[in-house]
Amino acid sequence: MGVAKPRETVAKGEPAGSGAKGGRREQLLEVAVELFATKGYAETTMRDIADATGILAGSIYHHFASKEAMLDEILRGFLIPLHERFAAVEREGGGPRETLSELIRISFSCIHDSPHAVAVYQNETDNLLRQEAFAYVGEHSARIEQIWLRVLRAGQESGAIRPDFDAKVAYLFIRDAIWSAVRWYRPGGQLRPETVADQYLDLLYGGLV
Amino acid sequence: MGVAKPRETVAKGEPAGSGAKGGRREQLLEVAVELFATKGYAETTMRDIADATGILAGSIYHHFASKEAMLDEILRGFLIPLHERFAAVEREGGGPRETLSELIRISFSCIHDSPHAVAVYQNETDNLLRQEAFAYVGEHSARIEQIWLRVLRAGQESGAIRPDFDAKVAYLFIRDAIWSAVRWYRPGGQLRPETVADQYLDLLYGGLV
Amino acid sequence: MGVAKPRETVAKGEPAGSGAKGGRREQLLEVAVELFATKGYAETTMRDIADATGILAGSIYHHFASKEAMLDEILRGFLIPLHERFAAVEREGGGPRETLSELIRISFSCIHDSPHAVAVYQNETDNLLRQEAFAYVGEHSARIEQIWLRVLRAGQESGAIRPDFDAKVAYLFIRDAIWSAVRWYRPGGQLRPETVADQYLDLLYGGLV
């Protein structure tokens, strides 16, 4: 029930000099994230992942300690870099509006680059927060929220953003509007991520009217 | 294999004059929708539902034909009335902006009244669309989308809404921003649904700047 | 919902050169056919089969897709070879009386070799015919019946068999008399299958009087 303690296999990087060996690991992770995103984590079986990879279910355990370890690796690989990119943008210290725009552009490029990981993050976070082993998900999410709130409030103070609404509500509004796009945005589809980002920015700044 | 045909017990209404009779059915449905929303449909077991209701798992089948039948009843009870309310607003034929505002207010009142059903709808729809028995979910969703699109386009034609962006993108933006609120909105919390609706309307119409 | 498609494990043959490998599959089938014959298909549980084999019930599913798939394999393994043997005898084109005798001898040798499968076939066919997945049982049975009828009618025309009764009634009489022997015939008992066959042939041809 609890999250299995990750063994070395979970965290270990590419063994140097092993050539194509690690390819199977990446392949499994790619297959897993797609299935987790598409069918849901609980609904995806190790057999599903193994079948799509062309090995047997039991063999996955040579690469990952557990199903949860796969989820863990997926979420860390998505959440930590995202947090770092957001923090970097904030550190650059541009104007609030430019910073806000950059946060939004990063979000869309993230949806573009890792739509499956984003979907998994969105769909599974609620359940995960109750599990100790996934506490870091909540922590990174909270720090990311703080970045958004600081930027929004700085914008309100500087006059770049209207001061007449609650920053928290605005944050939630923006966050949900952006991240939910993962449900319909298709990387290979008609809409380019920059286009969507620009339309969203336009809607967000200028409003419907 | 799709939602099993409900037995007689399923379709029959409240036994007349029996006061609290039939309460067990409603109680089970309330417990189920909360668990489905909180833990997810697949992750909720019949035992979970039974335990929370104070009966044995097998006894649920006296009231519902299957777990899927419970989900079915929950979704129908949420989706069909919502569709009807939207359709009624459109039929009233007010101005595009008033109509749009009303759609948004209805959405928030729906989140307020049935947050669990909304969450279930949001979380499970993706998987459900693949199942024949839940085709009606896709159909109602599509008709609801058409209502939003008609209203948005009417607004653009009448000049009430900016014409310089794609109605479909705007719809998705609005839809996601609103319905995702179910993830953080708590009926008993500080924020009143009307307040949230008004802030969202304000953000939406006027923009951040 | 009919017999589930066997997974890869089901269709694959004996792993070459592995000696006793795959024995578990056969062992399970032998245990299953005996239990199905003795207790009845519905009354036999997967746990019964597993217990008698020395594994856990869930482990059966490593070898067979379902209980029904086991029944299916048992029936095919009995019915198709039997049909082929009957058809081969008919093709040989001996005289009607020799052919008839041969059909009867084959029947008894079949009861001798696979008494359990015969019993399962006899006891479960009625219920099975209603299921689409077991349509082949009805089809083979019908073709076997046609062989018997052709042989009987040829015998009547050639004068080798009395012409004064209905071939269909005679077929049913013979079929039931023979196949019901599975209920009392014991392969290891006093009566040899050839003896029983001969006595039956004698009774059948010469009558009681």
Add this chain to the structure above:
Amino acid sequence: MGVAKPRETVAKGEPAGSGAKGGRREQLLEVAVELFATKGYAETTMRDIADATGILAGSIYHHFASKEAMLDEILRGFLIPLHERFAAVEREGGGPRETLSELIRISFSCIHDSPHAVAVYQNETDNLLRQEAFAYVGEHSARIEQIWLRVLRAGQESGAIRPDFDAKVAYLFIRDAIWSAVRWYRPGGQLRPETVADQYLDLLYGGLV
């Protein structure tokens, strides 16, 4: 697991002066025997019986102590009178051949009158013999077998029947040929029971040749 001790309800006859009261009991028994014969005893649920009768499953227990009690009553109602009719024929002391013919005619008339009970007897006896509560089934069957054997042997001694085969084998041959007819004989069909009986007698006495 064991057969429930029959309560008074099981054995009690028609309460005098209760008018149509017992009709429901008979109705249930008729429905049950048909379902037991058609689907098998184990495969028939109390709900099946109740549905076909127009009451709820629980209500059956006002008339019968258990499902097994219904089976018990069905088998007794078939087996005991049959045994008595056979015994009466034997007591009459006609010639062996006339007696044998009469046994066969009685058998066919029994199939004609109570095809469902005969089918249940044939299909379920094997399993039943292992249960203490159904010991009487084995006992009556054994006594019936003895009657047949006495008649056959008397026939062989008197020269009315060929002496050159084992009476036991002949008995099994006859029994199976006759009783199996229940599988295809339909009371309302083309073949009259007397016709079938006569054809069987003819086949039996004169043989095929």
Add this chain to the structure above:
DNA sequence: AATGAATGAGAGTTCATTCAT
């Protein structure tokens, strides 16, 4: 007599996981 709610045991089946090879 009948209802309808509930029980509790057990059914077939699934699945993450382990491990000898």
Add this chain to the structure above:
DNA sequence: TATGAATGAACTCTCATTCAT
């Protein structure tokens, strides 16, 4: 590394039976 057999717990669902009304 991968296989394939097995585990064991949990799952959805069924059903004979009980009992207050």
